Amino acid sequence: MTTNKILLINSERLGIRNSVTIQKAEAFLRILNTKTAAKTISDAAKIVLCLDLAATSLGVGFDKNTALKLAGLRKGVYQNNLNNLEKMLDLDKPLTISELCVQLSCTEIKETAETILQSYKEHDTKIKDIRHPQYVAAAVFTSCKLKRVKVDKSQLRAISRLKLSQWNELLEEFGKFAASLGLSRIKEAKKNASTEQEELMEVVETSLKTKSMNKEDKMEDYDVWRERILHKASAEVLQREMKND
Template structure:
């Protein structure tokens, strides 16, 4: 793009700083090499994105709504291109899994996502592991997104697009992560089964403590026996309760005779 036209666009969105302009022009130059294949992008919209990226990096306030209008793109397409260029130019800050989960409200999926990344790394050849940076947005976002799907946790639609990668690349990585996520979720479910069975057995034990008195009426143990206690406490309380029942029964027979 012509430098004069570039500066006119900058002026329209309130950027006059030589430093910001210089940085935006550098991003524009790099985008010609690193940001090929972006869909629905024009020279004007790319220039506006580069100007916003430069302004953001230098904490310069910008009228973003007007910038989007000037780009000629819809808000959704503009933000998608912004995120993609930010990632391709290496400008996106690498949020950790927990920070990303906090941002999109899915903290319960952090542990599973972390294990997905670990198992994915372990499945790769040693040479490839050394070259791979799993802290990049593409990997952390795909792992968290996959974990949410496997755990049936509803997530913000923007989570997937925050990776900055093209949909095809993101989807392929999620497919690879899916097998790890399903395995981890299955293991978690298997571990929960013994707990559920134990809880069921405890309820059955309490029901078994019910007994009949001499008149055939069902006598229920005191309420405190229904409160979760250690096995020793339950046994002790039960024995005491049973002793009192038997004593009362003997007294009743003595009076009757």
């Protein structure tokens, strides 16, 4: 089976039917086949990686889970090979929030992530390599956490190109920074609003119960009052009769 045939079969399995994306992947593959360093990667994995790079460069959605199965690679190894191929193809351009959100299918957190990243850049002017993908990955993960959007943390860590300890440290830093911007209060505000609503409902229910009880009390007080007035009237009549006698 020819390489192009395998590429078409894999693109179909990955749900990529756009001819432009397929042609771009074919072009990447031709270039890589001329590079000695790329020969350390199996042909099957190389084809899938080229489809990944083509889809990402064109902003087309890509099924990472299926890609990992087709390439026969673990997540970390897959991402490392992807990074190496990017360099070989001179595609090692800065990763953007928009591109990563499309790749992870979490475009709803894009604005929040961009706010965090831009504020972080302005806050820490000593960052030497802001082009490094760790900052974009951390901003996206932090935003997903704030918005309660599920995302593959291990995949983001691989994209960040950091060791696990470094990644966790960066996430802690971004979490605190987001809190300083007031963004961590999003969930808290919703929680407080819910609590206030519950308290309001309790007050209303208590008020209604009190009114109902007061109404019953008033009816009972009237009967007592009526009985007391009758007794008082009878006593006054009796006193008058006694005086007259």
